[in-house]
Amino acid sequence: MLIQFTLNGRPVSVEAPAHLTLLTVLRDYFHLTGAKEGCSIGECGTCAVLVDGELVNSCLMLAPKVAARTVLTIEGVSPADGSLSDLQEAFIAYGAVQCGFCTPGMVLAGEALLAQTLTPTREQIRTALAGNLCRCTGYQQIVDAIAAAGAQRKEVN
Ligand code: FES
Ligand code: FES
Structure with missing residues (x-):
């Protein structure tokens, strides 16, 4: 087909x-x-x-x-020049990546949320990540990274 x-x-x-x-x-x-x-x-x-x-x-x-x-x-998600997106950079900065297996899905879940709001509550972030499992980080760092990227984007816009 x-x-x-x-x-x-x-x-x-x-x-x-x-x-x-x-x-x-x-x-x-x-x-x-x-x-x-x-x-x-x-x-x-x-x-x-x-x-x-x-x-x-x-x-x-x-x-x-x-x-x-x-x-x-x-x-x-990454810019064409091979650099990382702001959200990907935030994942690194906040220690939200360990083994990395969940990271592509987590970043895309974050992008989907930030397309709706740049100022999500931590509860909204956790809800947006509800279908994404991470066995390494304990999630807090991922929530931190998404919140930080949203705040940064809001400042820029
Ligand atoms: S591989 Fe698709 S949800 Fe787990
Ligand atoms: S960083 Fe290992 S599963 Fe999330």
Whole structure:
């Protein structure tokens, strides 16, 4: 099946079996390995990407569902010059990255939230991260990083 969509800002098309998940197509066809396969049943968020700005678990979405839609992966979050985004920098600054397995999904969850509000409460941040599991950090640093990036963006805007 031919699937055409916008991936990290660029129009793409891929010929892939209709039963494949978006996660498999991103990783195996586009070689974008930032989205990770953790649980494969929608419980850990390591596979999270944004589809039309909404956080989705790509392990649960069939690839044909993104036809004519926009998909943002962690690879599309960074500026084209290879530097890190402000939110990624905040993750490092606040110690929100340890093993890193959850980090792509966490950053995208943060981006989805900050697109709605630059001044989320800690409770709102925790709710936004409810579908993303981290076994390393204890979450506080991740909440700190998202809050700090939001505050920084608000100051700039
Ligand atoms: S791998 Fe998709 S939610 Fe865990
Ligand atoms: S940093 Fe290891 S799972 Fe979150």
